[in-house]
Amino acid sequence: MTTSVLYDAPGPRTRRRTLVGSVLAGLLVVAVLAVVGSRLDEKGQFSAEKWDPLVNPSSDTFDQVWNLLGGALVNTLVAAALAMAFSLVIGTLLAVLRITASRWYRWLVVGFIELFRGVPVVISIFFAARVLPTLGVDLDNLWFLVIGLTVYNSVIIAEIVRAGVNSLPTGQREAAESLGLRRAQVLGLVLLPQAFRAMLPALISQLVVVLKDTSLGFIISYEETVRTAGIIIQNLGNPIQVYLVVAALFIAVNYGVSRLAVYVERRLSRGKKAAATLSATDPAGAGAGGGG
Amino acid sequence: MNVILDNFSLYRDGFLQTLKICALAAVGALVLGTVVAGFRVSPVPPLRWVGTAWVTVFRNCPLTVVLFFCAFGLPEIGVNGAYFWFGVTGLVLYTSAFVCEAVRAGVNSVPAGQAEAARAVGLTFGQSLTSVVLPQALRTVVPPLGSVIIAMIKNSAIVGAFGVGGDLFAVGDTLTSARGEAALPVLTGVVLGYLAITIPGGLLLGLLERKVAIAR
Amino acid sequence: MRLRRLMFGTAAAALACTVAACGGGKDTGSSNPPVNTSATFDAGTTMAKLKDAGKIRIGTKFDQPLFGLKGLDNKPTGFDVEIAKLVAAKLGVGADKIEWVETQSKVREEYIEQGKVDLIVATYTINDKRKERISFAGPYYEAGQDLMVKKDNSAITGPESLKAANARVCSVTGSTPAETIKKYVDPANVVLFDVYSKCADALKNNQVDVVTTDNVILLGLVDKSAGAFKLVGKPFTTEPYGIGIKKGDTKFCQFIDDTLKAAAGDGSYEKAWQDTAGKVAPDAPKLPDLDTCS
Numbered sequence: 001m002t003t004s005v006l007y008d009a010p011g012p013r014t015r016r017r018t019l020v021g022s023v024l025a026g027l028l029v030v031a032v033l034a035v036v037g038s039r040l041d042e043k044g045q046f047s048a049e050k051w052d053p054l055v056n057p058s059s060d061t062f063d064q065v066w067n068l069l070g071g072a073l074v075n076t077l078v079a080a081a082l083a084m085a086f087s088l089v090i091g092t093l094l095a096v097l098r099i100t101a102s103r104w105y106r107w108l109v110v111g112f113i114e115l116f117r118g119v120p121v122v123i124s125i126f127f128a129a130r131v132l133p134t135l136g137v138d139l140d141n142l143w144f145l146v147i148g149l150t151v152y153n154s155v156i157i158a159e160i161v162r163a164g165v166n167s168l169p170t171g172q173r174e175a176a177e178s179l180g181l182r183r184a185q186v187l188g189l190v191l192l193p194q195a196f197r198a199m200l201p202a203l204i205s206q207l208v209v210v211l212k213d214t215s216l217g218f219i220i221s222y223e224e225t226v227r228t229a230g231i232i233i234q235n236l237g238n239p240i241q242v243y244l245v246v247a248a249l250f251i252a253v254n255y256g257v258s259r260l261a262v263y264v265e266r267r268l269s270r271g272k273k274a275a276a277t278l279s280a281t282d283p284a285g286a287g288a289g290g291g292g
Numbered sequence: 293m294n295v296i297l298d299n300f301s302l303y304r305d306g307f308l309q310t311l312k313i314c315a316l317a318a319v320g321a322l323v324l325g326t327v328v329a330g331f332r333v334s335p336v337p338p339l340r341w342v343g344t345a346w347v348t349v350f351r352n353c354p355l356t357v358v359l360f361f362c363a364f365g366l367p368e369i370g371v372n373g374a375y376f377w378f379g380v381t382g383l384v385l386y387t388s389a390f391v392c393e394a395v396r397a398g399v400n401s402v403p404a405g406q407a408e409a410a411r412a413v414g415l416t417f418g419q420s421l422t423s424v425v426l427p428q429a430l431r432t433v434v435p436p437l438g439s440v441i442i443a444m445i446k447n448s449a450i451v452g453a454f455g456v457g458g459d460l461f462a463v464g465d466t467l468t469s470a471r472g473e474a475a476l477p478v479l480t481g482v483v484l485g486y487l488a489i490t491i492p493g494g495l496l497l498g499l500l501e502r503k504v505a506i507a508r
Numbered sequence: 509m510r511l512r513r514l515m516f517g518t519a520a521a522a523l524a525c526t527v528a529a530c531g532g533g534k535d536t537g538s539s540n541p542p543v544n545t546s547a548t549f550d551a552g553t554t555m556a557k558l559k560d561a562g563k564i565r566i567g568t569k570f571d572q573p574l575f576g577l578k579g580l581d582n583k584p585t586g587f588d589v590e591i592a593k594l595v596a597a598k599l600g601v602g603a604d605k606i607e608w609v610e611t612q613s614k615v616r617e618e619y620i621e622q623g624k625v626d627l628i629v630a631t632y633t634i635n636d637k638r639k640e641r642i643s644f645a646g647p648y649y650e651a652g653q654d655l656m657v658k659k660d661n662s663a664i665t666g667p668e669s670l671k672a673a674n675a676r677v678c679s680v681t682g683s684t685p686a687e688t689i690k691k692y693v694d695p696a697n698v699v700l701f702d703v704y705s706k707c708a709d710a711l712k713n714n715q716v717d718v719v720t721t722d723n724v725i726l727l728g729l730v731d732k733s734a735g736a737f738k739l740v741g742k743p744f745t746t747e748p749y750g751i752g753i754k755k756g757d758t759k760f761c762q763f764i765d766d767t768l769k770a771a772a773g774d775g776s777y778e779k780a781w782q783d784t785a786g787k788v789a790p791d792a793p794k795l796p797d798l799d800t801c802s
Contacts, residue, residue, distance in 0.1 A: 006333055006335075006399075006407050006417055006420060006421060006425065007335050007411070007416075007417040007420075010335065014335075018335055018336055021336045021339075022336050022337055022338050025336055025338040025339050025342070026338040029338060029342060035369075036369050039368070039369040039370050040368060040369060043368055045368065061580055064580035064581055065580060067582075068580060068582065114491065114494070115487070117490075117494070118446075118486060118487045118490035118491050118494065119446070119483055119486060119487070119490075120446035120447070120448075120449035120461070120486055121446065122449045122450055122461065123449060123461060123464075123479065123482060123483060123486070126461075126464075126479065127475075127479050127483075130468065130475035130479065130615075130618075131475050131476050131479065133618060133622050133624075134474070134475065134476065134618070138622065138624070208351075208352065212352075212353070212354040212355070213354070215354035215355075215356045215357070216354075216356065216450070218356065218453075218702070219453070219702075221570075221610045221612055226354065226356050226357065230571065230703060230705075231570060231571070231578050232580065233705060234571055234573065234577060234578075234703070234705050235577070235579055235580050236580075237705075237732060239360075239364055239705075239709060240364070240365060240368060243357060243360050243361065243364075243365075246357060247349075247353050247357050247361075250352060250353055250354055250357065251348065251349060251352040251353060254351075254352035255348060255352055258351075258352070363706075363710075364706070364709050364710075364713070367710075367713030367714070367715050368713060372713070372714060372715060375699055375715070452681070452700075453681070453701070453702050454701070455678075455699045455700060455701055455706075455710070455715075457698070457699065457700050462681070462700070465614075465681055465682055466681070466682065468614065468682070469613065469614035469681065469682025469683075471687075
């Protein structure tokens with residue numbers, strides 16, 4: 001680990017001091033948790049009445065609550081997967097356009113990307129849901145959410161892909177061109193496949209962002225996890241508990257996706273020479289599909 | 293587009309409110325994020341655990357959930373205050389995790405020889421971190437930190453739903469919902485407001501990036 | 509190759525999920541009003557169209573206790589929902605054929621204009637600005653904006669006392685009550701959330717001093733507070749609730765008005781109240797005088 005460079009291998013005195021520091025820091029953490037816990041307990045936040053519907057399978061409402069939460073989680077994952085798929089396609093197209101565009105219309109592509117990079121994603125969702133219907137577009141809320149997320153994320157993915165293509169050694173392009181490949185072939189056959197390999201971890205990390213952003217669907221009453229949590233709270237009156245569960249769900253899913261990104265990154269950097277065998281076993285593709 | 297001109301003072305107030313929220317949250321997130329990054333590389337294990345837990349929680353939770361706990365969890369443990377500050381706190385907590393990771397990546401990018409040299413002249417962990425490693429790291433992390441802050445500005449559009457009120461997006465919501473104005477022109481005004489912050493921000497960042505690149 | 513397979517996988521998964529997840533929102537309660545299966549309507553009217561289709565899309569609130577609140581069983585309940593069922597039954601559409609659509613305050617006119625719903629029963633105040641875009645049947649109930657405070661609060665007696673008490677007031681973003689209250693207090697003291705239950709939490713935690721909206725909505729919150737909150741009880745506006753329909757559909761409006769009158773006559777209006785809001789406010793209201801359809 002590079003961090004150990006910051007300090008010497010500790011001697012007996014430092015070790016003692018570290019131990020004291022550890023104990024003190026540990027005590028502080030425990031003390032903070034204890035204060036928070038006791039304050040919550042004072043307000044009755046640990047009462048069975050508030051927790052049972054979430055954790056006790058024999059509670060009357062346990063099944064209903066988890067049915068709702070399960071359906072909502074599926075809705076969240078569906079929206080995220082669709083948005084990610086569309087963003088990948090559109091983002092790649094944008095990147096290709098930006099790379100290959102002749103000067104007279106490149107500013108248009110660049111302008112488009114810069115414009116949507118600067119707009120908050122919650123506004124692009126709101127925009128999709130409020131403005132598109134006035135133009136005669138009749139869709140489910142799911143699709144408005146997907147459109148809003150796609151608009152925002154495709155420009156980000158376009159930038160990731162462009163960075164990936166630019167990071168390749170120029171020899172790759174030159175070799176391809178010297179073979180007489182056309183510009184589209186150079187990109188499609190030589191540059192993009194390599195760029196995607198380099199960018200896969202970044203793309204998977206972007207999936208975490210998309211997953212979190214689906215929670216903004218509450219603003220257009222798409223029934224994803226956070227919105228459904230609101231409905232459960234209205235019935236049971238236990239906001240703190242329900243939100244803790246929702247937070248745990250999100251952390252679990254996103255932590256899994258992040259670990260996958262790290263795994264893919266390791267795998268790719270290890271297998272640089274054995275690239276051919278790697279694409280044959282296809283661990284990343286299958287894994288990413290499961291994560292979304 | 294008349295609706296923008298007619299309600300110009302509303303838009304202006306919303307713009308200023310958004311700027312205020314973002315400025316406060318940016319300072320808070322940079323400070324807190326650097327402190328947590330210090331935790332994550334410290335020799336004291338409990339601090340490292342706290343740092344790791346911090347990043348795992350705040351990076352993987354949607355901002356809406358973090359903001360909820362600030363607005364409704366803090367009063368529950370006896371912390372009362374204005375929703376403005378709860379909203380800023382939520383943004384600070386959420387963004388600090390990203391700042392921390394950017395700073396930590398920067399610390400790791402400083403050549404090992406620098407830290408070794410610092411140790412060789414007898415600096416302690418704290419000294420070598422604050423006077424040798426972090427100053428160099430902060431320069432390399434300018435581009436990622438800039439992106440984090442610009443993302444935070446865009447994220448600030450959500451705080452309006454948690455009782456803060458008066459920010460750009462909330463202005464748009466009031467005009468379209470309560471006053472029944474058409475969505476397209478109202479939202480265009482809101483978007484222009486955000487672009488007025490994010491695009492100059494991005495340009496500034498590009499300049500900084502180039503400046504840092506020359507300096508190395 | 510890899511990418512193609514990845515995308516195919518996610519698309520297939522997404523498709524399967526959408527099919528499975530969009531079944532909700534139907535109702536099969538037992539105490540539903542009798543369905544008027546023998547109803548006949550003039551050809552070309554909205555009634556005939558809905559009767560022939562055998563189903564109806566009704567917009568209501570999903571987060572308003574006592575009027576329209578989605579329960580854990582994924583079905584909305586409340587006075588608005590019961591009124592909507594009465595209308596649907598008269599059309600020959602059973603409660604299990606109603607597709608409930610959530611209509612938040614800010615999208616109601618749009619949803620009617622765009623034909624996303626056939627009618628809206630959602631604590632929908634009749635006013636002139638809205639009448640420019642849609643038509644109303646009814647009113648079927650008359651509410652008024654009121655204030656809710658903590659039980660031991662005696663300083664706040666009405667909207668005029670808010671300024672003196674320097675009270676922080678909570679309401680919902682984009683709602684009419686939120687705009688009205690700004691006349692009585694400094695806008696900086698108005699706190700807005702997306703649902704009223706958050707206002708109730710804020711009141712409980714002393715983050716705000718007053719929650720304001722229509723009295724019947726507040727009643728639902730008082731009911732859930734187990735005695736911690738009370739109503740000031742001096743409504744300072746009148747909010748006639750109407751049923752929103754497409755602009756200019758006078759025949760449909762007349763039909764709904766007739767249905768309401770009939771329901772008031774045979775006791776099903778009162779039963780709808782007793783089954784829902786009546787649990788908190790036992791005195792059933794009388795059907796207000798109906799506006800003329802135009």
